[in-house]
Amino acid sequence: MEPRTVTKVLVGNHAVAEAIRLARVQVVAAYPITPQTVIVERIAEMVESGELKAKYIRVESEHSALAAVYGAAAAGARAFTATSSHGLLYMYEMLWWLAQSHLPLVLALVTRAIGPPWNIHTDHQDLLTVRDAPWIIAMAENVQEAFDLTLQGFKISEDKRVLLPFMVGLDGFVLSHTAEPVSMPTQETVDAWLPPREPEPWVLEPGKPFAVGNVGPDEVTMELRWLLWRAVERARTVIREVDREYEKIAGRSYGGLVERYRLSDAKYVVVTMGAWSGDAKEAVDRLRDEGVPVGLLRIRFVRPFPKEEVLEVAAGSRAILVVDRAVSMGNAGVLGIEISSVVRGRIPVKNVIAGLGGTDTGYEDFEDMIRRFVEEYESGRTDKWLEPEWYMPWFKR
Amino acid sequence: MGEDLLREALEENKLFVEKLLAKPQPGSAGPTGTWRTYRPVVNEGKCIKCGLCWLYCPEEAIEWSPGGLPKIDYRFCKGCGVCVQECPVKAIDFVYEGE
Amino acid sequence: MPVPIAKLAQVKRKGVVPGNPACMGCPHTLGLKILGKVLGDRAVLVVPAGCTSIIAGVYPRAGINMPVLHVPFASAGAVASGIAAAYDMIGRDGVVVVWSGDGGAADIGFATLSGAAIRNENILVIVSDNEAYMNTGIQASGTTSWRARTTTTPIYGKTEEKKDLALLMLLHRVPYVATASVGYPTDFAEKLENAAAIRGFRFIHLLSPCPPGWRFDADKTAHVAKLAVETGAWILWEYINGRFRISPMSRPYADPRRRKPIEEYLRLQGRFSHVKPEDVEFIKRRIEENWRLVKELEAFYRG
Structure with a gap:
């Protein structure tokens, strides 16, 4: 009907x-x-x-x-x-x-x-x-x-x-x-x-x-x-x-606690939440066109946290990039911490903090983040992922 | 499985409600009669059955019906002495509990 | 007319359950008992943090035989507004009562109280005013009397004056405002009946002398409460829809010559043991000023 x-x-x-x-x-x-x-x-x-x-x-x-x-x-x-x-x-x-x-x-x-x-x-x-x-x-x-x-x-x-x-x-x-x-x-x-x-x-x-x-x-x-x-x-x-x-x-459903975007064959996973996920998806599409095996996991529910869904994604991929619009001062981005607490070192997790205070973050920015994330992983430079990256390309100290 | 989850939920919701909601019952702070140092004792011969002791008892530990004598529930009377103070004919003695 | 004792005694249902955690001689339980007699079957109580949070009993038992919703300190007026709105929508009868201490009403919850009043919410707010934060150990509040010693005004006594909540509520143009005293339970009962008969925001400021907080013996709760009226320090009045009336129990004390000396009231309370004769003179002047104001209001709101 x-x-x-x-x-x-x-x-x-x-x-x-x-x-x-x-x-x-x-x-x-x-x-x-x-x-x-x-x-x-x-x-x-x-x-x-x-x-x-x-x-x-x-x-x-x-x-x-x-x-x-x-x-x-x-x-x-x-x-x-x-x-x-x-x-x-x-x-x-x-x-x-x-x-x-x-x-x-x-x-x-x-x-x-x-x-x-x-x-x-x-x-x-x-x-x-x-x-x-x-x-x-x-x-x-x-x-x-x-x-x-x-x-x-x-x-x-x-x-x-x-x-x-x-x-x-x-x-x-x-x-x-x-x-x-x-x-x-x-x-x-x-x-x-x-x-x-x-x-x-x-x-x-x-x-x-x-x-x-x-x-x-x-x-x-x-x-x-x-x-x-x-x-x-x-x-x-x-x-x-x-x-x-x-x-x-x-006539619509979303996939439960998360939305899975181009994840079925993805080796690299971007995790986002909220409206800018649209921009992140655009970046995923562009990188896919270049042959980068990237997909996106969108957090729809923060609580209860989609533990099983995250684990499932972690099981089939090489590394996760969590792009956070919130930070827990003295530790990392909030979603970054959440994802890491579920992944527990199974695969490396990079955390980027961006877009605070509404700072404009477009698909080009996501493209840049994802590109560097993949490069860092592939060149074995994941050790610096312990600390979150603050994404502020305009900022000169 | 869905039904199991519902059954479990209904049980746990019931348990939650039981644990969140307290029911009126005497002695919510225990047998408060043990707090007393002095015991109010109604001198029935002197009592004029006015009900003022009943009216002023902050504990609702006095039973009284119009025309009758007051009866103090010593299980819970804390011995504050308000009834002794408010009795207009001094018909309530305040007796030391010590002995 | 004050409600006759015999009429109150006919209500067998107890609002206060004996053996609750209230202190000996507690004025709140005295007030709650009268509330139970008059509105026990119809009331739901919203209780912000304060002495009554404890008086309500230790789980699994309750010391109050009325529905009690404990709520955070500054929220009572708003929670009650929500309950009243829900009852209106659902079509349920009942008197939504906020039973608050002075801190929850005059200080931290004042904005919420004022908000509920100005919206003319269909709730009855009773402030059982023991003139300090007694539950946390006698700290000064906005309604603590001038010069009263508390644990946060330990030497000189409070340097600010008592906030007059009832008059503040009156100026919110609500339909019902009254003052009452636990020394006069039958007058309080009448005011509860009158308030319950009206729709809209109703406010009763109940003076509740506290034995440990004011430092008098536990048997003197009602005595001190009556002395507050007999010395003219606490004036009983009632405002109903445009008509302001000094209550019969206070009426005689409009004449200063008929008042008992204020010293008698102060002397009974350890919290005033340090006051100097010039302080007493100031208190007397303030009492006289309050009476002038109340008489003016009575003349103004003839109804």
């Missing part, structure tokens, strides 16, 4: 708002921050015009935005918020409190650099600060995928095997403010696929007295952490399943 869809040209922020409308979200709380603001402006318009039957809480801070949707989720509603950069950092305490309460909701993060200096352009530092909390964390490559992940977010988040909050990342401006055609399933299709939220795993209601999160034996804290770990682990299966199912209602 052909999926019933509607196609519109939308900027990324509006695409996310459309997903919220189709998901029939009941409570939205948000605070403005560039480049996310357009999402919640559009949702405010939907709520006031009656396109979306929801409560819109105009909170006084991001901390309160996440606190308010936490309350809504605890009371059994389907809830959504969105933010960027400093807004996410201001939410940080609530990010943990919410996730460790084992409650589902969706947060759209329009990625943006953390200051100083003030910089509203994208990198992935904000998104990756959440990686240690029990969130399901996804990152889109294009506007279509930002829409798809937002809608799938509710399905994954509310699945009884998961019941954890879901973060969908999309690169600030590159996706949030860029218009692309977006194919969307009809409301009827979405309603059949995504039924109203059930108040699981627990719900706060009058007359049912219990205290959520009393002090107690330290062992209980550890046991609760382990149970959260189990739920994050289960999310792998659910993510793959929802990705496959989604094909039936939308």
Whole structure:
């Protein structure tokens, strides 16, 4: 059966708002921050015009935005918020409190650099600060995928095997403010696929007295952490399943936790995440034309981390290049560390840090990075890969 | 396999909820009656059954129905003495627990 | 009319479960008990960090017989807003109550409180004000009284004045604001009933004298709370939709000659043991000024 869809040209922020409308979200709380603001402006318009039957809480801070949707989720509603950069950092305490309460909701993060200096352009530092909390964390490559992940977010988040909050990342401006055609399933299709939220795993209601999160034996804290770990682990299966199912209602699937691009016969693997993966793919194509056996592994989900997928790729290739848009100061790029922790020396991993603060990184740059990576490997100069490379060709000390 | 995962999830979610949610039950800090140094004792002959001791007991450790005598639950009465202080006819003695 | 004791006693359900971790003579449990009597079946409590985080009991037991959601310090007003919004969407009845200490309301959570108030969220905020961060060991807060000694104002006492939360909330133009005292549970109960009957943002500032924090004997909790009113230092009033009224328990003390001497109130509390006669004179002037302000408000908001 052909999926019933509607196609519109939308900027990324509006695409996310459309997903919220189709998901029939009941409570939205948000605070403005560039480049996310357009999402919640559009949702405010939907709520006031009656396109979306929801409560819109105009909170006084991001901390309160996440606190308010936490309350809504605890009371059994389907809830959504969105933010960027400093807004996410201001939410940080609530990010943990919410996730460790084992409650589902969706947060759209329009990625943006953390200051100083003030910089509203994208990198992935904000998104990756959440990686240690029990969130399901996804990152889109294009506007279509930002829409798809937002809608799938509710399905994954509310699945009884998961019941954890879901973060969908999309690169600030590159996706949030860029218009692309977006194919969307009809409301009827979405309603059949995504039924109203059930108040699981627990719900706060009058007359049912219990205290959520009393002090107690330290062992209980550890046991609760382990149970959260189990739920994050289960999310792998659910993510793959929802990705496959989604094909039936939308006509698209992505490959689960990762996207594999020209990998089947690749000897060299580039790992990227987010919108610039498009540029990296362009570079891969160009190098393939020259006969370089390179492919790309795109990380779609940071949490749970695609361990099996990475291992599978490592098993069939010579070396991995991880191009990172975030850095863990004093060690390496964040994804570089993540990939290395899975590969564990099976094959050499090179890590390049690039594009911080939205620094323009085009396919020529990726071509340059990949070319040098292959040369270094083939001439046996992988010993210097212990340290990440900072890709700043313009920079003169 | 999908069903196994769901069954496992439902069990673990239940366990999580059991461990996150505490249920009202007396003695959430143990038998707090052991905290007492002094014991409030109602002098039934003097009591005018006004209910003020019941009203002011911060522990809800006094049972009282209008028209009746108050009854103190010594398992949990911490011996703060608020009832002794608030009794308008001094009908509650404060007796040293030491002996 | 204050709620008669007999009426409260007819409610057999306990809001506070005996044997909880509260200190001897705790004013919070006294307040929670009254809340339980009036709204126990209808309330869900949002509790930011503070004494009540502990009073709520040690897992697997709970010391409060109402639904309690523990939340981070600065989040209560917002969490409650979200619950109220969800209940509206789902069509569930209930009174969403923020049960906060003074730190969670006046200091770290003030922006959130103010935000919830100005949005006129359908929530009832009760600040059980024991005038310091008692749970962490008596550190000064925004509502600690001037000159009160705390562990962060250990020698001279607090050098700043008490933040008047109730008046700040009144100027948010919300439908209901009141002050109350654990010394007058039947007046507090009436205010809870009145607040519960209104939709929108409701605020009750409950004075909760703390035996270890204020340094008086545990049996004096209600006594000190009443003295605060009888000396005129704490004024009970209630504002409902445009009408401001000094509460009957405070009414007599509008006349300074009928007030008990403030020294009597201060003398009972170790936290004021160091105050000098000139400090007492200042406190008296401030009390008189507060009364003038409250009387003006009563005249202004005749309703």
